[in-house]
Amino acid sequence: MRYSFLKCFVCIAGVSFACKLAAQDTTDVWTLSEVEVVGKNRPRVTQSAAPLQVLERDFFEKLGIQDLSEAVKRFSGVTVQDYGGIGGLKTVSVRGMGAKHTGVSYDGLPLSDLQSGQIDIGKFSLDNIESVSLAVGQDDDIFQAARMFSSSGTLKMRTVTPQFEGKPFNLRAQLKGGSFGLFNPALRYEQQLGEKWSASLSGSWQRADGDYPFTLVNGDIVEEKRRNNSDVDIYQTELNLYGDLGKGGSLRMKAYYYDSERGLPGSVVLYNDHAAERLWNQNFFGQVHYLNKINEKWSVQANGRFNWLHTRYTDIGEKYENGMMENIYYQREYYFSGAALYQPFESFSLSLAQDISWGDLDNNFEDAQFPSRLTSLTALSAKYKTDRFTAVATLLGTVVKEKVEVGEKAPDKQRLSPSVSLSYRLLKNENLRLRFSYKDAFRLPTFNDLYYDWHGTPSLRPEKAQQFNLGLTWSGRFGSVVRYMSLTADAYYNKVKDKIVAYPTMFIWKMENMGTVDIKGTDINLFADLRLTDKLSLLVSGSYTFQKAVDVTDESDKNYKDQIPYTPRHSGSGSVSFENPWVNITYSLVGAGERYINPQNTEKNRIEPYVEQSLSANRTFRFGNTSFRLQVEVINLADKQYDIIKYYPMPGRSYRVSLVFDY
């Protein structure tokens, strides 16, 4: 199978090479910073050889989106697991492959959590974010850190780069408030430091009680209750330093600190309202990104990051020794990455990226094994791009060395994973493209999978995911009304093998490689920018996903060919923004069809479909250099009671007001 792909790829590449001389490519083969030119982004979505979705600041502000998880829910092909409320865990699974296959990057460097293998995307506020994008498979950018080639899907966040107009500083003050005790002030200050340097400092505080009401149905009994122990208290600060050293390259340094305390309301338990679990998270990271375009043919980049995570979890109850359970975890990671890009012709480029990282985990468990992991990733990529044709191929090599201080260690691992993507503009004068991509990726067993207390299994193999995508994209305009419109439709097939699952023995649960999942689906995305009159415009967006993700582990299983848990067959989102000189209004909705809470698709395991609607209105007032923006949002307009995770109810109707002052 793989052979024929390569053959096909080589063949098409050869033909296109010949045509190349005639074609004129106006865009760069690679883009330094994807969001430097906002206008480039929209076409980028349809030009991309692998499915790509982008939400930019101006758009998610209109929608009234608060954190990364709310933005991601707008994308097609994803399932966000949301435990409800501001403090509830939120993770994202791309095309049924599971949250641990999704990479998340912050300003170009991937985040990591060796312990759980997944990133809580509810943790990232969008206050300083310029754009959020999701690439399924391998995106077209071949000049990036090797770890960016390692995930089946990658969520990228880009922070705002300061722009100075007429004065050497910018100030933004923001205040948000809303239902269930939400109070969220934030400040950002940007300063120009001479010709070459600039800096920004931002900080925010967010607190909420989160004690929203919900309805509990237990057979014939219907009770009106409130979530309890659901408060959050979050501090976040970030310092950025930007340097443009001309021929010496550019430098971007960041220090980030996050400190939170939250109550965990837990699942709603029949006949028992007790909830006392608490969670403290502290996360510091410092990162440096250096980039130098040495000449027309050569560019290099270097990245470094130190990441430190501290988690403390407590629960109180008589059943614990001395009435309390306390788990403490520390994670550290040192990460270095270097990449070189060689572009002998305008249409062809080659890159090599090498990452080295070392991370460890300490905890206060009696049987703690103190694992650490040394990872080397090497990515070799080639890209050929003309006006009509794009081909990208990457080969990623992974070498992992595992170590523990106590007990049995996991075996070292090595793997090669290829990916290929192609895009071809079918008609010369129409932006209609056909695209195909293939990616072979895997996720390593997490430290929890390997070593957690009695349950971990050190001998676990990586969980593999193969993806195929075939799609059509189109973008264009009609007359004076439809200024821009894009439509993408993709069909995909994924296979996840050696899935790592908890398997019960008579005595305890053990982690085992024993699942196989077959995923077939379709993603459709639509975006249109309509100019009605000079002052009135309409932005319309919509996405729909069909996903048949079934368990094919064993024919004798009761859930054989049943839809995997928490993965809807049908889901979608849509929005309409009406822009006018008075009050801009956006209506949006997000919905999902029926889902199952367990692998077996029985009536008892089924959860109801839902649609959540929201309304947002804003107006900006300007006084000279100063602008003032007022935004009001009504979330879950219809007060729909629904669960994404069963017995973790989502909030009903709620309100948010935000004031943003810019100077």
Next chain:
Amino acid sequence: MKFLKLCIIVFTGLAFCSSCNEDNPLPEPEPTEFTSGVFIMNAGKKDQNNASISYYNTETGNLTADIYMEQNNRGLGDKAESMIMYGSKLYVTVYASNRLDIIDARSGVSLKQLEMESPRCLAAAGGKVFVTLYGGHVCQVDTVSMELEKTADVGLNPQGICVKGNELFVAITKGIGGERGETLDVVDITSFTKTREIPVVLNPQYVYADSEGDLYVFSYGDYKNIKYVMTRIDGETGEQTEIEGLKAGKMAVKGDVAYIMCNDYYAEGDKNSIVVYDLKNEVILSANFVTDGTELGTLNGIGVDPVSGDVYVSQSDSNNNGDVSIFSSDGKLKSKLEVEVYPADIAFATGYKLPEE
């Protein structure tokens, strides 16, 4: 509703027989004991509020998936832990819901939900039901008033419990507390206080007493270096003997024969087996009860029909609906029922009926 009717006949039959025996000296036709139905407690999955009780009518072969919901129009709760039948009532501990549910076994109607923190296992004697609480207590519930009467302190995270004479033997597990979990704590029923501790192999989970007063302790070890062990404690000398080779989970007893469900995680092939053990002569009668080659899967519970001697074993992977396999006493599979998630305890309703005219 069919269930309700049948059970009334059964239990009324029992009452009728005992009264007529007293009043009428004339010889009557001998009533025969029979098993009317089997209750299967489905523990469910934590955080899913899907604990339930299935009811299997042995006469009609009908299975009611969730008799508790059907009769009470509400759920049993979150994560049931264990169930026993005593007199005409079922007692079910619902661990995460902090409830002991007392259910009329003739109808499936919940008579009372007693609030208690983290209840685990159950034993009964002398009109009282004893419950271990994971916070380190044993409590006594009266079966008539259905009130909590007494509480005794024992070690942290007690699990299995059995009655022998006037004493309760409580397995103190390694549990979630940490370091402890190497004793059987003994509670005197009259004074309802802990009187002594018997040191045993690490992490005892279940304890059973046989008719001669010997105790059988199933220790699960630390899942790593100290493996699971089944120990017999002699009723007279207190001497402890390891019963070699048995990695025992739970057991069910009929007369002096115990059916022990075993799991050897490290074994090749089918890791599960049912061992038949003679409690009186203290010998293994059969290392493999199943004689027709039926694969067992992961076992969660075992019960033996006190009348017919059929052996019921429950199997589940904890995600999908579980099964109950019914074996005849000679180890041949008779039938298999799909119940709900994680069937873990099995209880039998028996009664007497007069021979039909």
